[in-house]
Amino acid sequence: MGSIALNAADTTQGRIRRVVIAGGGTAGWLAGCALAHQFRQQLDITLVESEQIGTVGVGESTVPPIRTFHRFLQIDEQEFLRAVAGTFKLSISFENWRRPGERFIHPFGTIGQGTWATPFHHFWLDSLRRGMPSELGDFCLESVASQADRFSLQTQPQVNYAYHFDAGLYARFLRGKAEANGLRRVEGKIREVRQHADDGSVASLLLEDGQVIEGDLFIDCTGFRGLLTEQTLHTGYEDWNEWLPSDRAVAVQTDAATPPVPYTRAIAHEAGWRWHIALQHRVGCGLVFSSRHMSDDEAQAKLLRDVDGRPLRDPWLVPFRSGRRLQAWNRNVVALGLASGFIEPLESTSIHLTICAVVRLIQLFPSEGITPSLVALYNDVSRQEMEHVRDFIILHYHANQRDEPMWKACREMALPESLQVRLRAWRERAHAWQDPGELFRVDSWTSVLMGQGILPGPPHPLARAIGDADLRTLLHRLRQPVQEAVAKMPSQADFIERYCKAAPGAWQTGQDVA
Numbered sequence: 001m002g003s004i005a006l007n008a009a010d011t012t013q014g015r016i017r018r019v020v021i022a023g024g025g026t027a028g029w030l031a032g033c034a035l036a037h038q039f040r041q042q043l044d045i046t047l048v049e050s051e052q053i054g055t056v057g058v059g060e061s062t063v064p065p066i067r068t069f070h071r072f073l074q075i076d077e078q079e080f081l082r083a084v085a086g087t088f089k090l091s092i093s094f095e096n097w098r099r100p101g102e103r104f105i106h107p108f109g110t111i112g113q114g115t116w117a118t119p120f121h122h123f124w125l126d127s128l129r130r131g132m133p134s135e136l137g138d139f140c141l142e143s144v145a146s147q148a149d150r151f152s153l154q155t156q157p158q159v160n161y162a163y164h165f166d167a168g169l170y171a172r173f174l175r176g177k178a179e180a181n182g183l184r185r186v187e188g189k190i191r192e193v194r195q196h197a198d199d200g201s202v203a204s205l206l207l208e209d210g211q212v213i214e215g216d217l218f219i220d221c222t223g224f225r226g227l228l229t230e231q232t233l234h235t236g237y238e239d240w241n242e243w244l245p246s247d248r249a250v251a252v253q254t255d256a257a258t259p260p261v262p263y264t265r266a267i268a269h270e271a272g273w274r275w276h277i278a279l280q281h282r283v284g285c286g287l288v289f290s291s292r293h294m295s296d297d298e299a300q301a302k303l304l305r306d307v308d309g310r311p312l313r314d315p316w317l318v319p320f321r322s323g324r325r326l327q328a329w330n331r332n333v334v335a336l337g338l339a340s341g342f343i344e345p346l347e348s349t350s351i352h353l354t355i356c357a358v359v360r361l362i363q364l365f366p367s368e369g370i371t372p373s374l375v376a377l378y379n380d381v382s383r384q385e386m387e388h389v390r391d392f393i394i395l396h397y398h399a400n401q402r403d404e405p406m407w408k409a410c411r412e413m414a415l416p417e418s419l420q421v422r423l424r425a426w427r428e429r430a431h432a433w434q435d436p437g438e439l440f441r442v443d444s445w446t447s448v449l450m451g452q453g454i455l456p457g458p459p460h461p462l463a464r465a466i467g468d469a470d471l472r473t474l475l476h477r478l479r480q481p482v483q484e485a486v487a488k489m490p491s492q493a494d495f496i497e498r499y500c501k502a503a504p505g506a507w508q509t510g511q512d513v514a
Contacts, residue, residue, distance in 0.1 A: 014369030017044060020215030022190060022205060022228055024049030026167055027337025027354045028221035029174035034358045036181035037073050039365075045182070046213055048205060050189045060277045060284045061089065061264050061348035062162040063439065064108050069355045073177065081500035083173045084165035085280040087260045088151050088492060090142040092347065094451060096268040099401045104451025105263070106347075109142035109160045111443045112478050115462070120478075121446045122459035125430055127471055129459075134475065136450055140443075141482045150489035151262045153499075157481065162348070164264070164277050164284075186213060190222075193232040201331040202228055217332050217366070220339040229325055229335040236326040237341075243394045243413065244322040245406055246272045246344050250299045251286035251316055254309030259493035266346060267306075270294070270404040273346065274306060280502050283309055286318075288344060293406040320344065322390075328382040329375045334361055341386060346396060349389050352439065356385060385439075391419040392440045392448070399452035423454070430456035 019035060021028050024047060032047045039045075070080065080086065091107040098104070112120030124136055137143035141157055153159065179185065188207035196203045204214040220228035229235045241247060260278035267274045272289035287303040294302075300315050324341030328334065335341075337354045360381060364374050397410040398419075415423070422445070425431040432445035449456070466474070489495075 014216075016216045016366050016369070017042075018215045019043050019045045019217050019219065020205060020213055021045070021047040021219045021221055023221035023223065023339070024171060024175075024185075025221060025223070025337065026171055026174075026351060027339070028219075029171045029178060030351075030354055031219050031221065031336055031358050031361075032183045033073060033174040033178040033181075034069075034362060036178045036183040038362050040181055042367075044184075045178075046184045046186055046215070047178070048186045048188060048190060048207070048213055050187065052189065060167050060279070061164055061275070061345075063348055063352045064160050064162045065352060065439070066162060066355060069359070072359075075177070078500045080173065081163070081165070081496075082502050084163075084169040085282075085502040086163045086165040086500065087279055087496060088262050089162040089164050089264060089348075090151065090159060091146040091263040093146065093263050093265050094268075094396070094448075095265065096402075097266075097273075097396060097400060098451065098453045100268075104447070105137055105143045105146055106444060106447045106451070107137065107140045107142035107146065108162060109140050109443075110157075111136060111143075111446065112139035118460045118462045119432070119442050119446070121432070121442075121450075122430060122463040123466070123471065123474065125456060125459040126463040127475060130468060130471070132472060132475065134479070136447070139475075139478050139482060141485055144482050144486045145489055146261075146263045148486055148489070149259075149261050149491060150486055151492040151495050152489040153495075155485045155489065157485065161262075164260075164279055166279055166281075186211065190227060193228055195232065199331065200233070202232065202333055217334070217370075219361075220333055220335040221337050223338045224320065224342070226325065226335060226339040228333045229327075229330055229339055233330050233333055235330045235335070237321070237323055238326055239321055239323040240343075240390055241322060243390070243416065244344055244397065245290040245292070245410060246288045247320060247322070248291050248296065248299070249286050249288045249318040249320065249345075250296065250303050251284070251318060252303060252307065252314075253312045254283045254285055254307050255312060256281070256283050257309040259491065260496070262492045264348060268400075268402070269302065269306075270402075271299075271406050274303065275345065276307075280496060282312060283307075288346075290406050293404075324383065324386045327375075327379050328357065329378045332370055334378075340382070343386065343389050343393055346393050347389070347440075349393075349439065353385065353389065357382065385437075387416075387418065388435070388438050388440070391416060391422070392445070394419055395423075395445075395448055396452065399449070399454050401453065426454060426456055428457045430459045 021032050028047055036045050091105045093105055095103045114120040188209055190205050191208045192206040194204045202218045204212050206212055218228055265276035271294035274287045277284040285307045287299050289299045320342050322344050325335050328340045336357050364378055366374050400407050400411055426449055432442045434442045
C-alpha cells in the first residue's frame with residue numbers, strides 16, 4: 001500500500017502532522033486525550049462532534065487496566081472519581097447463568113498463590129479430591145470483599161479493581177484534559193467525507209456549516225455507522241452473531257434504592273441477561289437480549305418490571321451486531337470504539353478495547369508516513385485481541401444448563417476452534433490457558449469455567465507432590481489474610497464518602513455517551 005501522498009503544501013513525503021478525530025463520546029475523547037497528552041506540540045489534533053447526534057449511552061463499567069492508562073495520562077484518581085460520580089468494581093456477579101437461582105463471582109484479583117509451573121487452582125482441585133472442602137473464591141480478596149459488599153485501598157494484600165462511572169461525565173472530564181494539551185474541538189455535523197482521487201484515502205471532512213477539516217490521519221469514532229471506515233472506505237464487517245446471539249439492548253437509569261455494591265451484576269434471563277451498575281448518584285440498568293427470542297416491547301416491559309429504583313428517564317433501545325471490522329486500520333483511517341467493532345457488553349470490555357487500540361496507535365504512530373508493515377501489525381494484533389475477548393464471552397453463553405430455547409441453542413452450537421482447544425485442555429487436564437498479552441488471565445478463565453459448571457480433568461501432577469498436612473497449612477496461610485483484610489474493610493459507601501464523594505449536583509450537566 002506504500003506511503004500516502006497528501007497535499008504537498010501541508011506534508012512532506014506523507015508525514016503525519018494533522019490528526020482529525022471524527023466523533024466524540026468515550027472513544028473520541030479517549031483518543032483525543034491520549035494523543036494530545038503524548039504528542040502535545042508535535043501534532044495538530046482536531047476533534048469534530050455534534051451535540052445534536054445522540055450516542056449509545058451505556059458504557060459505564062470497566063476493567064482494571066484502565067488504572068494503568070490513567071497513570072499514563074497523569075490523572076489523579078480522587079479528582080477523576082469525584083468528577084464522574086464513580087464507584088469501585090472488584091468483580092462481576094453472575095446470577096442465573098448456569099441455571100436459575102445460582103450465582104458465581106468473577107473476581108479481578110489473584111486467586112491463591114501458585115508456582116511458576118502450576119497455577120493455584122490445581123492445588124485447590126487436588127485438595128477437594130483429598131476431602132478438604134472450600135470454595136475457590138475463599139482464596140481471593142476481591143471475591144470475598146465483593147460478597148461482603150466492602151471496599152478499601154488500605155489492604156494487605158492490595159486489591160485489584162476497576163471503576164463504574166457516568167460515561168457522559170467521563171467524556172467531559174477527558175475533554176478538559178485534552179483541550180488543556182492543545183486539542184481543538186469543532187462543533188458540527190459531517191455532511192461529506194472527501195477522498196483523494198489517486199488512492200481513495202480520506203482528504204477532509206466537509207461540515208454542514210461549510211467548514212472543511214483537512215487531515216493526514218483520520219480516527220473514526222462515529223459509532224456503529226462507521227462513517228469513514230465503512231460508509232466511505234467500505235472496509236467490511238465480520239459478524240459473530242452465530243456465537244453471540246444477543247443483538248439488542250434496552251437501557252434505563254434509575255435512582256439508587258440501596259448503597260452501591262463493589263461489583264457489576266449480570267443477571268441472566270430467558271433470552272439474554274440484565275446489567276445493574278451502581279454509581280454514586282444513580283444506577284445504570286439494561287436488558288441485553290436476542291431479538292429472535294424476545295421483542296423490543298417485551299424487553300422494555302421486563303426491564304422496567306425488574307429494576308429496583310425509580311426510572312429517571314425513558315428507556316432507550318440500542319441495536320448492535322457483535323463482530324469486528326475486517327480492518328481496524330484501512331488506508332489513513334483508524335477505527336476506534338464501536339466503529340471498529342463491538343463485543344456485547346457482558347465483561348465490560350468496550351472501553352478497554354478502545355484504550356488498547358489508542359495505546360497501540362501511539363506505539364505504532366506513523367509520523368513519517370503510513371506503511372504496510374505498520375497497518376498489518378496493527379490489524380493483526382487488533383484481530384487477536386478481539387477474538388480472545390470473543391471466545392471468553394462465548395464461554396458464558398455456551399456453558400449453561402438452562403431450558404429456554406436461546407440457551408439450549410447456545411449449549412449445542414458449534415464453537416470456534418480456538419475456544420474448543422481451551423475447553424478440551426480444561427476437561428482433560430484442568431488447564432486454563434493464558435497467552436501473553438491476553439486480557440483475561442488464568443484466574444478469570446478458571447472462575448467462569450468452575451462457575452458455569454464445566455468439570456475439569458485431573459489437576460497437574462505437581463499438586464499431588466505436597467503432603468496432606470503441608471497442603472492444609474498452605475490453604476490456611478492463603479485464606480486467613482484474605483478473611484482478616486476483608487474484616488477490616490468499610491462498606492464501599494463509607495469508603496467513597498471519605499475518599500471521593502462527588503459534590504451534590506455535579507453530575508447534572510453530564511450527557512450520555514457510549
